[in-house]
Amino acid sequence: MDPVIAFIIAKYNYWMYIILMMIGLCGMIIKKNLIKKIIGMNIFQTAIILFYISIAAKKNATIPIIAHAHGDGHAAVNAAGIINPLPHVLMLTAIVVAVATLGVALALAIKIYRQYHTLEEDEIISQIRE
Amino acid sequence: MKTFGIIAVVLCGALLIYGTVDFPEWGDPASPASTYVSPYYIEHSIPDTSVPNIVTAILADYRGYDTMFETAVVFAAGIACIFLLRIEKRDSPRSRLYRHIPTGVTIRIEQGGRLPEGSRDLERIDSVWVPYDLIIKTGCRLVIPFIQLFALYVIAHGHHSPGGGFQGGVIFGAAIILYALAYDLRTAQTHLPIRTSVLLSSTGVLIYAGTGALCLLLGANFLNYSALAGLLGVDPVTARSHGILIVEIGVALAVMAVMVGLYYIISSAGRLDEGL
Numbered sequence: 001m002d003p004v005i006a007f008i009i010a011k012y013n014y015w016m017y018i019i020l021m022m023i024g025l026c027g028m029i030i031k032k033n034l035i036k037k038i039i040g041m042n043i044f045q046t047a048i049i050l051f052y053i054s055i056a057a058k059k060n061a062t063i064p065i066i067a068h069a070h071g072d073g074h075a076a077v078n079a080a081g082i083i084n085p086l087p088h089v090l091m092l093t094a095i096v097v098a099v100a101t102l103g104v105a106l107a108l109a110i111k112i113y114r115q116y117h118t119l120e121e122d123e124i125i126s127q128i129r130e
Numbered sequence: 131m132k133t134f135g136i137i138a139v140v141l142c143g144a145l146l147i148y149g150t151v152d153f154p155e156w157g158d159p160a161s162p163a164s165t166y167v168s169p170y171y172i173e174h175s176i177p178d179t180s181v182p183n184i185v186t187a188i189l190a191d192y193r194g195y196d197t198m199f200e201t202a203v204v205f206a207a208g209i210a211c212i213f214l215l216r217i218e219k220r221d222s223p224r225s226r227l228y229r230h231i232p233t234g235v236t237i238r239i240e241q242g243g244r245l246p247e248g249s250r251d252l253e254r255i256d257s258v259w260v261p262y263d264l265i266i267k268t269g270c271r272l273v274i275p276f277i278q279l280f281a282l283y284v285i286a287h288g289h290h291s292p293g294g295g296f297q298g299g300v301i302f303g304a305a306i307i308l309y310a311l312a313y314d315l316r317t318a319q320t321h322l323p324i325r326t327s328v329l330l331s332s333t334g335v336l337i338y339a340g341t342g343a344l345c346l347l348l349g350a351n352f353l354n355y356s357a358l359a360g361l362l363g364v365d366p367v368t369a370r371s372h373g374i375l376i377v378e379i380g381v382a383l384a385v386m387a388v389m390v391g392l393y394y395i396i397s398s399a400g401r402l403d404e405g406l
Contacts, residue, residue, distance in 0.1 A: 011153060011155060011156060012156065014153055015147075021142075056163070059157035061159065064183070070180075077172060084168040086167065086168045099300075103396060104211055104214070110214075110396065110399050
């Protein structure tokens with residue numbers, strides 16, 4: 001196989017997260033609507049979650065729950081046979097915090113809409129300058 | 131401005147792609163992320179904490195500080211939403227709308243009119259008219275207890291299967307949000323008022339931090355649950371397992387209450403009477 005194609009296939013998880021991250025960044029920077037910016041922020045967070053979860057993966061490894069831990073046969077736990085649990089922990093809390101930040105962002109958007117009766121960024125700026 | 135944004139995004143993407151060249155391949159067992167600290171967790175979680183689910187063990191024990199402050203962040207976000215949007219002094223509505231369920235006639239009751247609150251045939255509705263939906267209400271009423279039961283299972287069984295406080299709390303919150311969606315905000319608030327949800331979320335954080343402080347009082351480090359062995363009457367390793375369960379319950383309470391509170395506040399834009 002062509003080495004370039006092999007390189008791309010071996011790291012496809014990174015390409016996915018880069019694409020998602022660029023979409024999210026586009027949404028946050030280019031879009032003028034505040035709700036679209038919030039959606040962009042969420043896509044960005046999803047990209048980071050995907051990145052962390054994908055670096056936790058190990059080939060031919062199982063989920064980070066030790067089977068028959070309290071049973072009779074105390075087999076030695078092989079660290080190479082169990083995927084890395086640490087990124088899962090970090091992302092578990094990150095998902096909930098992402099929902100919480102989404103809530104605060106939406107509350108701020110409602111507050112801004114009450115004040116300026118629009119969610120378009122340029123219209124809000126022109127109203128502030130008046 | 132738009133071209134500048136596109137240039138920035140493309141530049142960022144190019145930098146990320148350039149950085150990815152040095153990254154390990156997907157699923158590489160010898161990648162730096164999997165060889166530094168995670169083997170310790172995988173090998174020691176059973177002798178240290180007697181919890182088969184390593185994710186739970188790390189979440190509530192090894193990285194207890196992190197999770198405690200994540201819970202505090204969730205709590206702070208819920209409080210921030212309430213402070214941002216809550217309208218404390220609201221005018222009592224000039225008229226209220228009721229629906230006579232057998233005939234579908236909508237009745238408007240002006241201020242000062244007698245309220246048919248007790249009648250079973252009449253149902254108070256929002257100012258935005260919605261059709262009477264027997265199927266949705268009955269379906270949700272049937273399914274919500276099972277969702278709540280499953281949430282309790284996910285919280286309590288987090289030691290042995292995927293689950294724990296965050297997931298169970300979100301499922302429990304979803305059950306209450308489903309109830310609020312199928313009926314309306316007022317009906318949901320008769321069961322779980324916003325004040326109760328704030329109180330529950332602060333109780334959750336208090337349970338977590340209080341467990342840590344209790345360990346401190348018993349002579350161990352903050353959040354070192356093995357100090358609870360004397361109180362619980364078990365050996366120190368099992369005490370760590372039980373300590374994890376206690377803080378998971380705290381996390382679940384906080385997350386559930388904050389999810390419900392966020393829904394109440396945002397769906398009604400702070401008025402807490404009508405919405406969605």
